Amino acid sequence: MATQESTREALESSVGTLNKGLGAMNSPLQPEQVRQLHWNLLREDLSLPTAVLYQDRLTHNLRWMQEFIAAYGIRLAPHGKTTMAPRLFEMQLESGAWGITVATAHQALVAYTHGVRRVLMANELIGKENIAIAARMLRDPGFEFYCLVDSAAQIEQLGSHFSSQGQHLHVLIELGVMGGRTGVRNDEQLNQVLDALAKWRNAIALDGVEMYEGVLDEEAAIRVFLQRAVSVARRLRDEKRFDRSPFLLSGAGSAWYDVVAEEFSSAGFGDAAEIVLRPGCYLTHDVGSYRKAQQRILEHNSVAQRMHSGLIPALHVWAYVQSIPENEKAIVGMGRRDAAFDSGLPVPALHYRPGDTAPKTAVAHWETTKLMDQHAFLKIAAGDDIKVGDMIGFDICHPCLTFDKWRTLPIVDSNFNVVEVIQTYF
């Protein structure tokens, strides 16, 4: 039985033979065994399209963000929803992350099952089976779990469940803004939440305050929102509402983490607060909205300026030119099934002709003009040196909606050898 059990577990965690973007496999393998197959992207060992991560760039980005956050004396809980790749969670934790952030009970379960010991679910926990998932994880005394509340109705659900189980749930109050997403808008809603929490103190511990500034897109308004979060945290501290010491104060998506770091670290809470930031897209970065955000940060933030570098795009989707049916149009075998398209289309970055020594930088005027489910339209110029069978490596916009299109992503070294395959759990 013990052997069957371990066989089962090994197989549940193994890389199956039917994932897109990999090379030939005779049987499922453990992720670390895949290296022994000696796949190389440029040797065309992989079935394209494939999404690959560049090892050196990942490492650079891991270190960059950890160093940035550490300079403010605060904590990093990278948003795991971006990648949903437990192996990447592991790298983030090994680099010094305080915990992993997730968005749903299911994502929390994936992190927990893969050994993450501290999860911040930056979302309201709701619904019978989702609550049951949390309750089952919480039976493990070594697991630390936080989630959000923003209404009395939700707190009633949580309170009645966890109270009946004799369990304690740890929550943060989420603050929101009018026109925004979740979160209490004003003092009236806040007081309703506090009253509901007071009723269920036997089952629900109030451990801090959370907000997501990314629902706003102007720095001035974001700073006002952050200052409101500081002010609410101060009030709750003064009223001794927090059951955790230090209490938690958490904000930050992947675009405004510098501003959040500045505002929260200068709030003067000292050791009374543990400040937790939650960017997720920094790991692979992109050439869309996050590159724009990074440019703003490098222009304005002194900590980032002292670091003499920035984040680097670390993910490419590679695909073949499958047809050049018109002088100014190439069709590439990659589509909405393979890359995000909601905040910019993939951008040609590298061009490789099988047999060549190395990829070249893609011609500057090449442009993705349309993405269908399985195809990309590439605008080229008549006479460009591009052929059917050429490989194009595309930078992407919006990592979250690119990762979720892949169950496995090879990590390649600087020679495009596959050194590892990571798995996602969307």
Added chain:
Amino acid sequence: MATQESTREALESSVGTLNKGLGAMNSPLQPEQVRQLHWNLLREDLSLPTAVLYQDRLTHNLRWMQEFIAAYGIRLAPHGKTTMAPRLFEMQLESGAWGITVATAHQALVAYTHGVRRVLMANELIGKENIAIAARMLRDPGFEFYCLVDSAAQIEQLGSHFSSQGQHLHVLIELGVMGGRTGVRNDEQLNQVLDALAKWRNAIALDGVEMYEGVLDEEAAIRVFLQRAVSVARRLRDEKRFDRSPFLLSGAGSAWYDVVAEEFSSAGFGDAAEIVLRPGCYLTHDVGSYRKAQQRILEHNSVAQRMHSGLIPALHVWAYVQSIPENEKAIVGMGRRDAAFDSGLPVPALHYRPGDTAPKTAVAHWETTKLMDQHAFLKIAAGDDIKVGDMIGFDICHPCLTFDKWRTLPIVDSNFNVVEVIQTYF
């Protein structure tokens, strides 16, 4: 060894414990065993969000399309890329489908591995490992595989590979239109393809003509394109270019299959041609562009009119109302990670309050106004009977980009009992 092997295969095909949208599982189960867990959607046994298929509607749509196609005396090879669910392929084949259509070598491998014996890859086969995947499958004499060619450069790649292996690849010439996607645009390109095929006759068999009319959006232009395909097929037949008898003539996505059926079936080829249509979205249908297409078909097509019914949306994404932070806004726990958003946002269809006997039709003025990665913004009116913890079942637009967000989809009966779980292989 035999036992280990069968254990491995059983586990590779089993439903894992970490898929979103399911209920509690202690260990992986075979898809058919999941029924024994007696999950019920309305009893909140599933972790929402979840995407469910309605058994009776699936059955209706399966039969409807098969009957429609049969009325024209032609064949159905449903596009498998829509669902990538081998269990649904099986249902389609059992209902009378001629084969399964796919878009990539990887998708062909998934179909082949799950027992599909006839696959039409309605796309150009390109790249070393993709060709190798096809070559490995073709070693099975019981497997029938067709793919597309549209350039001499691509045919050179295919010819040199399959010739060196002593294998035969069966291809269709793809026709395309200026401004469209892949496919030969004119006689000059067609003749280049024919010349290249003539060179590799020992390795590549020309079995037919293929086109995809969905790159156009006006009926008149589509009919012209279809008539061109008929004319090319007639020329190639007259020139005795086809290696297959009957030759294959294939077209049709999910929006214009009626027009394709009309044009191709009236071309007068008789037994000389096997006409193969490839709609994929009919199985679940939607409330977006395919509903519009269906309305057009029911208005104009006499076969559809005689059938006294149409396709019915058979997939809902269910999610919880997690917050009602403003009088006219509810936030629902479902986002771009859970439903397509590229041709219309999900539409509230059913509203269920846990404990009630049955879901009600969702209030007509409720509207999804925005989708973030994990959240939907629902416009409601002040005073509407909606509460945190309520469940909303959403109709969706674009099945392809909804299916690919789920690894497992429960099939429910009319009482919302989960009778089966189907797995996808994207």
